[in-house]
Amino acid sequence: MNPRLLKEVKSVQTLLGLVILQGVLSGILIIAQASVLALIVSRVFIGHQTLASVQHLLWVLLAIIVARAVLTWLGETGSLALATRVQSSLRMRLTQRLLNAGPLYVHAQKTGELVNTLIQGIEDLEPYLARYVPQIAITALVPTIILVEAFSRDWITGLILLITVPLIPFFMILIGRQAESSTKRQWETLSRLSAHFLDVLQGLTTLKLLGQSAGQARGIERASDEFRRATMASLRIAFVSALVLELLASLSMAMVAVAIGLRVIPGRMPFETAFFLLVLVPDFYLPWRMLGTRFHDGLNGMEAAKRIFEILDAPELAKAGGTMRPAAVDAQPIVLNRVGFQYPGRSEPALQGVSAVVKPGERVAVVGPSGAGKSTLLALLMGFAVPTSGTIALGDTPFTSLDLAWWRQHVMYLTQNPYIFAGTVADNLRMARWDATDAEIRRAAERAGAWEYIAALPQGWQTVLGEGGTGLSGGQKQRLALARAYLKDAPVIFMDEPTANLDPETEAELWGHLEALLTGRTAVVVAHRLSTARRMDVVWAMNHGQLEQVGAPRELERVPGLYRELIQAYAPLPEEGHYASLHRAAETL
Incomplete structure (x- = not known):
């Protein structure tokens, strides 16, 4: 029994x-x-x-x-x-x-x-x-x-x-x-x-x-x-x-x-x-x-x-949180106070003693070598886990008291490999807002640069896509994910280098739409390319779960530290320009 x-x-x-x-x-x-x-x-x-x-x-x-x-x-x-x-x-x-x-x-x-x-x-x-x-x-x-x-x-x-x-x-x-x-x-x-x-x-x-x-x-x-x-x-x-x-x-x-x-x-x-x-x-x-x-x-x-x-009965990494819903999310800073996190069953912490502030409307690039804790930090900010030490707060409201379901409604996440569900293009876009009208869907697709290829599909936005977006290119999937972001219109954006798998031409085109999305919004971007980091207002350089440097990209390039070491690791060859070398630094970050 x-x-x-x-x-x-x-x-x-x-x-x-x-x-x-x-x-x-x-x-x-x-x-x-x-x-x-x-x-x-x-x-x-x-x-x-x-x-x-x-x-x-x-x-x-x-x-x-x-x-x-x-x-x-x-x-x-x-x-x-x-x-x-x-x-x-x-x-x-x-x-x-x-x-x-x-x-x-x-x-x-x-x-x-x-x-x-x-x-x-x-x-x-x-x-x-x-x-x-x-x-x-x-x-x-x-x-x-x-x-x-x-x-x-x-x-x-x-x-x-x-x-x-x-x-x-x-x-x-x-x-x-x-x-x-x-x-x-x-x-x-x-x-x-x-x-x-x-x-x-x-x-x-x-x-x-x-x-x-x-x-x-x-x-x-x-x-x-x-x-x-x-x-x-x-x-x-x-x-x-x-x-x-x-x-x-x-x-x-x-x-x-x-x-x-x-x-x-x-x-x-x-x-x-x-x-x-x-x-x-x-x-x-x-x-x-x-x-x-x-x-x-x-x-x-x-x-x-x-x-x-x-x-x-497994330990909950993401807890239900509280019930508080602060007003004016776009005017609230995100405050990290000595944040630490350790995965169950692991001996070494993924994060330790991270203290920083994301100001309202500020765009932050998180850089660092593989295993630095960048993705874990994003997961904590989205409420998918609770810090094992320290606190994260939205303004004066700790995340432990925050209504996390409400918080995620005000957050949009763009990743390197956006998932496209089996269903029509319209169904995939309405994942962001189920009550969106056809006009709103079209406007979001146009702002993301996705409408041209959507209109060219056999049934337009009623075209049925396979599991994982079968039949769409990487750039088309990213534009579809970007259209979701425009449709949701969230005041806070989290990104994990959405252009990492794209060619330079597609990347430049997509960044034109991303810049418009990020304008006036708070953003935290895990940057795998130095070119992405230089587009941001502030850089957080992380290593071994610790935040080693914080500052503007141009300032950190001129002072000794982790960020400068990452750049110097891929110093430009005599016949290359600085931008070309930054492209080659992608894998390091």
């Missing part, structure tokens, strides 16, 4: 109560059916009565059978409704948890494994919730009712049932431990296979160019075969479990039959009672056998539940 899942089931305890009630009523009807059937057979076989004399009993038996069928249907429906509600709740909470955790948490996980947990893992909970949990209640109640009735009719039969029944859960426990271990390996193998397969699909171009696609195909084949072996091992244990349970139940029923037969033949037990008990005993062991079967059906769900609750 998974205690966390049982707590989830308690949220739908009304449905669970109805399912348990169905089990109790079914137990009573089982006894009634056996009693009526025994009475009919006894009157016809022993009393030699005609069909007319037992016709009313046959109608009663038919009514009981129909009632059992209706109760079984209601129980199945209620169990499925119970499972669906719990699954829906967990899926929503898991999705919300991943969204709240932000990109820092998600990027640290295996995407394929997360997808497998969110989709297949949630689906695997259905056998556990709809079959196994209700069966536990039925197994506890129905055999108890039958046992009491058996003792009231014949204490010897009742004693045999009482002595033999503990053997079933004992062997279930022994086999169940092996099954749980095997199912854990199966689930882990499936998660690795899902993650590996997604990695192969995403890196297919690179694999083709490196000539490794065939090798990766063989790797997937090996992983698939490992999953097959793990699955067959689980099935083998399940079949052994079913064999053991059937054998124990059969031997127990045989003992009851022998004990009854030895007393019926000499006439020490009435035929009706003996027949009633023989009909009733199989239904005493049936719930136990069903429990064993449904235990194995629900094992995948129990393993998936462990991963689901592991994600739900």
Whole structure:
């Protein structure tokens, strides 16, 4: 039993109560059916009565059978409704948890494994919730009712049932431990296979160019075969479990039959009672056998539940924040006071002691070598993580008291590789503002320099784009992202060098539109090119998670320090101009 899942089931305890009630009523009807059937057979076989004399009993038996069928249907429906509600709740909470955790948490996980947990893992909970949990209640109640009735009719039969029944859960426990271990390996193998397969699909171009696609195909084949072996091992244990349970139940029923037969033949037990008990005993062991079967059906769900609750219980990098919404965001400075951040599980901090101020309307370039903490700083400013030390504030309001959802509505983020969702061009633009009119969409596209190529598409802005913007060039994707920024019209802009992957001509053209976007707005730009840094008002030079220099670009070029070292690392050759050397400094930053 998974205690966390049982707590989830308690949220739908009304449905669970109805399912348990169905089990109790079914137990009573089982006894009634056996009693009526025994009475009919006894009157016809022993009393030699005609069909007319037992016709009313046959109608009663038919009514009981129909009632059992209706109760079984209601129980199945209620169990499925119970499972669906719990699954829906967990899926929503898991999705919300991943969204709240932000990109820092998600990027640290295996995407394929997360997808497998969110989709297949949630689906695997259905056998556990709809079959196994209700069966536990039925197994506890129905055999108890039958046992009491058996003792009231014949204490010897009742004693045999009482002595033999503990053997079933004992062997279930022994086999169940092996099954749980095997199912854990199966689930882990499936998660690795899902993650590996997604990695192969995403890196297919690179694999083709490196000539490794065939090798990766063989790797997937090996992983698939490992999953097959793990699955067959689980099935083998399940079949052994079913064999053991059937054998124990059969031997127990045989003992009851022998004990009854030895007393019926000499006439020490009435035929009706003996027949009633023989009909009733199989239904005493049936719930136990069903429990064993449904235990194995629900094992995948129990393993998936462990991963689901592991994600739900993971430390939150991005917390919900508070409720404060300061007025005039465009007039508020962003203040960093000795900000430090350390990723869970890492020994070295990503940021330490960063203190600086982004003034309203100021454009800040963040430069530094790889691993300096630039991207982490942006994530903190967007509220995707909370500093482990120090504070970040919007004016006088700490981010911990800020309504982060409201804050992100006032922020726009442009990255090196903007993501284009599967859907129409208009749908992708309306990601920024769902209530935007067609005229506003066109105006934003024109300001971003995107309208010309959008109009040239087969259906214009109603053209359906593939996942990741299939069919669009890098410059077209950036213009589309820029159009989103114009449409959102946020007072604060964060950028991670949106022109890093563009050729110089496209970069120069895009910067013409970016300059217009940044005018009058507060901006923090992670600059991978020195040409980008020189366009900004202020430069923050970072190294090893620390802020080493702050100042205007031209001023920092003339004083010793990190920024000057980055420039001198790519000093211009005699035949080159200074701007050409700055272009070659991109990779250093």
